[in-house]
Amino acid sequence: MYRDTILKKFKPTLENLLYILHDLQDNNPQRYVAPEDVQACADYLNVPYSYVHSVAGFYTMFSLKPRGRNIIRLCESPPCHLMGSKSLLDYLKGTLNVDVGGTTKDGMFTLELTSCLGVCGVAPAMMLNEDMYGNLTPERVDDILKKRREEL
């Protein structure tokens, strides 16, 4: 069971909770912290299920809902806003046919918003999984999504 392998990497102290959650989420095929993950974590650290759930729910980087194979996180902070992220958001919603937090029907992309990514020099910016993309325009977004679909 892969969950046990992950848990065993860490000492069972509460201070490792964020680390464990990062690791469990990264290894979940649906890219979220599943109820099974929360339970395994709670058992391992000897805390209630509700405790782990509340911590995972607090931080933006963790999702308690299943997500698509790729996660788009568009920056909505003031610097990106100034450079036009609002119209990009409308474009992304339209082209993917999802709302913020939603996943495309084919399970390929989940659209999320994020706070400042710290690449404001190339605003507007977004992350696709671990990769950052800047100086975005609708055309560039199309290219990025198309390339990603082809890679899979």
Add this chain to the structure above:
Amino acid sequence: MNLVRNHVLISIDAGTIMSGARAVEKALIEEIEKQGLSEEISVLETGSVGATGQGVIIVVYPEGVYYANVTVHDVPELVEEHLLKGRPLKRLILSEIPKQHIIKKGKSGLLKEQPRIVLKNSGVINPESIDEYIASGGYEAIAKVFTMKPEAVIEEMKHSGLIGRGGAGFLTGMKWDFARQAPGTPKYFICNADEGEPGTFKDRLILEGDPHKLIEGMIIGGYAVGANEGFVYIRGEYSLSIERLEKAIAQARAYGLLGDNILESGFSFDINIMKGGGAYVCGEETALIESMEGKRGHPRYKPPYPVVEGFRRKPTVVNNVETLANVSEIILNGAAWFRGYGTEKSPGTKVYTIIGHVSTPGLIEAEMGTTLRDIIFEYAGGIKDGKKFKGALVGGAAGAFIGPEMLDVPMDFINLKEYSAVLGSGAILVMDETTDIVGMLQSVLHFFKHESCGHCIPCRLGTAQLAKIIDRIASSKGTREDVDVMLKMSDVMRDTSFCPLGQSLYLPISSSLKYFKDEIMARAQ
């Protein structure tokens, strides 16, 4: 022995990587080999050179020629023209880069360029090589500090007048002194690298460009306060920073600069990295500590302050990345030298990220007391496309809007307060004449609504209501009363919110009304 004729520096940071810097680097090395130049030309990685939004950046030394927007297709021509035939490739030359020096204004009004302090090595050395850091004078301050008593180190820091660069503006030497004198062991030394203030990426570029400087600052701090364990709490999104810092820590351990009995001094210190979960409020030091303990990042009651009761309820220092990057230079050159920079009450320099509608956005280091006019026009090439300056948002979302009348006010931590503005994180978002202020304020207020942690009522409800009101005004359905309520509500939040997050909204709201009242009122009829 082969003599290297040219050094080619390629900037590898989060910004250039997205433009394909790794592929260009690979192509460059292959092309140099193909043209038989491998023994004469060396390709080196470095951190950000300060320019952002200009694609892949390459610098060729000794000429010091900067190339921007370099693609894999340009590489053969670049190698043949510049590196083989010695003719710089004009079409790719970057004419304007953000200033790589601190501009000092003499009494006579003459400008003089001075080397940088915090960004001394950024974009110059290879951040993944401890040897290059040592060759540029790195870790010398450690050797010096071990000949001093910890109390003397703290005294030196106090004399330097270094103010914490995280935004709260507390004297670093005082903080260290409180932690040293606080009862209870062990003590902890934490670096706050949870950079989340919108528009700010200075800490990321320091971490990516010169991670050893941070480690050195932490060792000195640990020695001064009597802590043997250090942590860097870093944003989970900063993957390259985490990677570079991990490498740097491993190298420092291998050289005996971290671990037991460092340099036979009898002092032991080690550093571990904690990865954050993406919560703006965790930049607040007590929330950060809660998060490190595996809890929701809610701020704690203060007092007791972390210097008395912090991580694991023990005395803990929490310092910002930029603050710590100043420490080794102060120890090495002395407090008096440091005071030679900046203003009486805010000595030293400040690292700014200057972005938005400017010609050359990027990272700069300027003396405290430099005016916004100089920062925009001397350092960042002026307003983009020849447009007019309308205003700026200084200090991030928790900062203040300012108008043209503030352009000539010397900026430092103390002076800006007199004008009801703040330096904060050092983010400067420049807006040209076409900018819609209501839209900007809307973006700021929605940011706070999202980041409010929900712990206290004024902030949880207030941020949500303010977002609703500004949406109304933005869609021209608001009234004058809405504007009054917005100001009043944020004022109450300033008085009653539990932590700085909820207290912050008053500043952007009141300042936008101070400078752009007519524009906002016109939308709220």
